[in-house]
Amino acid sequence: MTEIVVERPSGTSAAARRMRFAQRFFVAVVGNYVFRRVLFFLFVVWLASTVIFIIPRLSGQDPVKEKLLLEAQRGGHLQSGFEDMARTYQKRFGLDRPIWIQYRNFILDLAQFDLGPSIAFFPRTVNDILMDSLVWTIGLLGTVTILSFVIGTLSGALLGWPRAPGYFKYLFGPLLTLSAIPFYLLALLLVFLFAFRFSIFPLFGGYGIGKVPDFSLDFALQVLRHAILPAMSIILASIGFWALGMRGMMVTMQGSDFMVQAEAKGLKAGRIFLRYALRNALLPQTTALALSLGTVLTGAVLVEVVFRYPGLGNTLYQAIRLSDFFIIRGFVFAVIVSLALATLIVDITYPLLDPRVKYRKG
Amino acid sequence: MTSLTAATAARSSASSEHSLVVEDLRVHYDTPEGVIKAVDGVSLALKPGERLALVGESGSGKSTLAMALMRLTKAPGRIVAGHIYLGGKDITLLEEPEMRQLRLNEIALVPQGAMNSLNPVMRVKHQIIDGILDHVADRKQTPDSHELEERVNRLLARVGLSPEVGRMFPHELSGGMKQRVAMAIAISLSPRVIVADEPTSALDVVVQRQIMQTLGRLQQGLDAAVILIGHDMGLVAQFANRVGVMYAGKLVELGPVQQIFTEPLHPYTKLLIESLPNLEEKKKFIGIPGLPPTLLRLPSGCVFHPRCPSFIKGTCETVAPHYQEVRPERETSCHLYAGVRA
Numbered sequence: 175m176t177e178i179v180v181e182r183p184s185g186t187s188a189a190a191r192r193m194r195f196a197q198r199f200f201v202a203v204v205g206n207y208v209f210r211r212v213l214f215f216l217f218v219v220w221l222a223s224t225v226i227f228i229i230p231r232l233s234g235q236d237p238v239k240e241k242l243l244l245e246a247q248r249g250g251h252l253q254s255g256f257e258d259m260a261r262t263y264q265k266r267f268g269l270d271r272p273i274w275i276q277y278r279n280f281i282l283d284l285a286q287f288d289l290g291p292s293i294a295f296f297p298r299t300v301n302d303i304l305m306d307s308l309v310w311t312i313g314l315l316g317t318v319t320i321l322s323f324v325i326g327t328l329s330g331a332l333l334g335w336p337r338a339p340g341y342f343k344y345l346f347g348p349l350l351t352l353s354a355i356p357f358y359l360l361a362l363l364l365v366f367l368f369a370f371r372f373s374i375f376p377l378f379g380g381y382g383i384g385k386v387p388d389f390s391l392d393f394a395l396q397v398l399r400h401a402i403l404p405a406m407s408i409i410l411a412s413i414g415f416w417a418l419g420m421r422g423m424m425v426t427m428q429g430s431d432f433m434v435q436a437e438a439k440g441l442k443a444g445r446i447f448l449r450y451a452l453r454n455a456l457l458p459q460t461t462a463l464a465l466s467l468g469t470v471l472t473g474a475v476l477v478e479v480v481f482r483y484p485g486l487g488n489t490l491y492q493a494i495r496l497s498d499f500f501i502i503r504g505f506v507f508a509v510i511v512s513l514a515l516a517t518l519i520v521d522i523t524y525p526l527l528d529p530r531v532k533y534r535k536g
Numbered sequence: 537m538t539s540l541t542a543a544t545a546a547r548s549s550a551s552s553e554h555s556l557v558v559e560d561l562r563v564h565y566d567t568p569e570g571v572i573k574a575v576d577g578v579s580l581a582l583k584p585g586e587r588l589a590l591v592g593e594s595g596s597g598k599s600t601l602a603m604a605l606m607r608l609t610k611a612p613g614r615i616v617a618g619h620i621y622l623g624g625k626d627i628t629l630l631e632e633p634e635m636r637q638l639r640l641n642e643i644a645l646v647p648q649g650a651m652n653s654l655n656p657v658m659r660v661k662h663q664i665i666d667g668i669l670d671h672v673a674d675r676k677q678t679p680d681s682h683e684l685e686e687r688v689n690r691l692l693a694r695v696g697l698s699p700e701v702g703r704m705f706p707h708e709l710s711g712g713m714k715q716r717v718a719m720a721i722a723i724s725l726s727p728r729v730i731v732a733d734e735p736t737s738a739l740d741v742v743v744q745r746q747i748m749q750t751l752g753r754l755q756q757g758l759d760a761a762v763i764l765i766g767h768d769m770g771l772v773a774q775f776a777n778r779v780g781v782m783y784a785g786k787l788v789e790l791g792p793v794q795q796i797f798t799e800p801l802h803p804y805t806k807l808l809i810e811s812l813p814n815l816e817e818k819k820k821f822i823g824i825p826g827l828p829p830t831l832l833r834l835p836s837g838c839v840f841h842p843r844c845p846s847f848i849k850g851t852c853e854t855v856a857p858h859y860q861e862v863r864p865e866r867e868t869s870c871h872l873y874a875g876v877r878a
Binding site: 430431432435436438439440445449450453457527528529 | 606608636637638639640641644645647648651652653654655656657658666667670671705707718721
C-alpha cells in the first residue's frame, strides 16, 4: 500500500479546519457540558415530581371520597353503597395499592407523560384537558412575553443611550408607572374601558360564544380580537420591567473602557449602539427572558381568570374549585418541566451569546 | 506678553510644519462644588515623527488632555477655550460627524486600560475591521472580505501577533496581547498622531518594555507623532524625545528629554527627578513635601508655591508665572526665570 498524500488547496484546508473544530466542539460540548446539563434537568424534574407525589398525601384528604361526598351532597342523600363505591374508584385509580407501588406507577406514568385521569371531568384524562388549554396559554403568553421583551428592551436601550432623540426620555415616567401596576388590575381597567364602556373588544373568552374552533380565517380573526385585551394588559405591565433593566445595563455600558475605545475608533453611532452597547447590555436580559418564558404557564392565571380565557390558568382555577387533585398535579408537573427546560436552554445557549462563559466540565 | 511661546510659534506655522498644535487649551468640569480646571491653558506643538511624553501625578490633567485631543471629553467636562490644530485643521470647531471621520484616520488612541478596551463579545479581527469599514469614504470602495482579512493579518503581524489571534476573543488574550491588538487598531489607518494614554499600566515590566519598543517601531514606520501619557519616568526617558511636565492642569515645563533629566528648570521637575530611585548610589529616598492641590481650590499665584522649596515671597503667592521659552527649546512657567529670555 502506498500512502497517498493529497495536497490541499487553501480553500479546503479552511473547510477541514472547520470540520476539525466541529468535531472538537462535539466532543467537548456534547460529551461534557450539555450532557451534564441534561442529566441535571432530569434530576430536577424527578425530585420535583417526587415532592408533588408526597405533598397531597400528607394532606390526609381522600380526593375520591371528597368528590363522592360532593356529589352525594348535591343529590341530597348518602347512598347505601357509598363505601363500596369509594373503594371501587380507589381501586380503579390504583389508590388502594401500597404507597411505593403507587409511587413507582406514578413515576413510570410520568416518564410516558401520562398524568392519569381527571376526577372532576372523568373519564377525560388530565393530558387531554391540559393539552386543550395549553395551546391557548402558550399562544397568548408566549407571543406576549416575546413581544414585550422586544419592545421593552429596545425602548430601554434607547432610554439609556445619550444620543437617542430627546423625546425618548418622556417614556421613562409612564414605563415606571406601568411596571408598578399589577397586570390583573390593568386587565380589569382595560375590560372596564374597552369592553364595558366602549364595546370595542369582547368582554371575555378566547373566541365568540357558540363558535366551534376550526382553521378558518374568520375564526383566526376572532381569536385575535379576543386576545388583544389580555395581551395588552400583560404587555403594558411588563415592558416597564424589561425597559428598566435594559436601561440600567446600558448606562453601565457607557462607562466601560470598550465604549470609550469604540468612540476613539471613530465608529458610526449606529454600530456603537448595536454591536457594542446593546449587544453587551443584552446578556443579562436574555437570561431573564428565558426564565420568564419558563413561567409562561403560571404567568397569567389571574389575567386568564379575569378574561375567562380558555387557557391553563382558567383550567387550574376550575380544578382547584372542584378539588381535582390530578389536574392540579398535572399542572404543577407541567410548570416544573417548563421551568427546568427554560433553565436548561439558558445554560446551553448562554456560552453562545457570551464567549467568556465556557462550556467546561462540571 | 509677546515672548516666543509654543503657542505663538505654532500660530505662525500651524498648518505646514506641525502634526498637532495645542493652543491655550482649557478643559473644565462643571460640578456642584464648583468648576474643576482639569486642563488649564496648555500649549504645545508636535512635529511629524516626534515623541512627546507628558508626565505628572494623578489628577494633573494628563488623561483629560488626552481625551480632549480626541475630542472625547464627556460631560460634565467640556473644552471651554483654546484650539487644537490637527494637520492645520482646528478640530475644536468641527461638527461631530466630521470629527468622527478624523478619529482613527488622523488621530488614534492607544487606550489606558487595554484589559477592558476591547469588546468582550466580538472576535479581534472584527474589532479591527469595523474601524476600517466605518472610515471608507466611498461606499463603492468598500474592501471585500478577502482584502479585509489580508489587512487584518498584516496589521497583526506588524504588532507582532500571529493571524490566529484575529479569530480569538479578547478574554483569550494576555494583557500584553490585548495591548498589541489595541495598537494594531490604532495604526490601522496610518494616523498622523497617536495618543498613547498610559499604554503600559497594568502590565508587568518585561511586557511594558516590549510594548514600548513595538509602539516606537510602529511610530517610526508611520512617521506619526506620538503623545505618550504616563507617570513612569524611566519608561518616558527611554521612549520620548521631549518631555512635558504637568502639575494641577498646567504644563510647568517642556524640553528635550536629556536636558530635562540632567538639568531640570522648574522646581517641581527638579523634585520629581530627585525622587527617582537611583541604581548607582544608595541614598535616602526623597519625596515631594505636601500634597497636590485639589483642583477646586487652586492656590493663588503659582499653583506650586505651597510646596516649592525656591518660593519667592511676595511674588509666587500673588502672581501666576507666564509659560515662556527661557532657553532654546526649553519652556517653563516659573518666576525664577522671569527675567531670562531665550
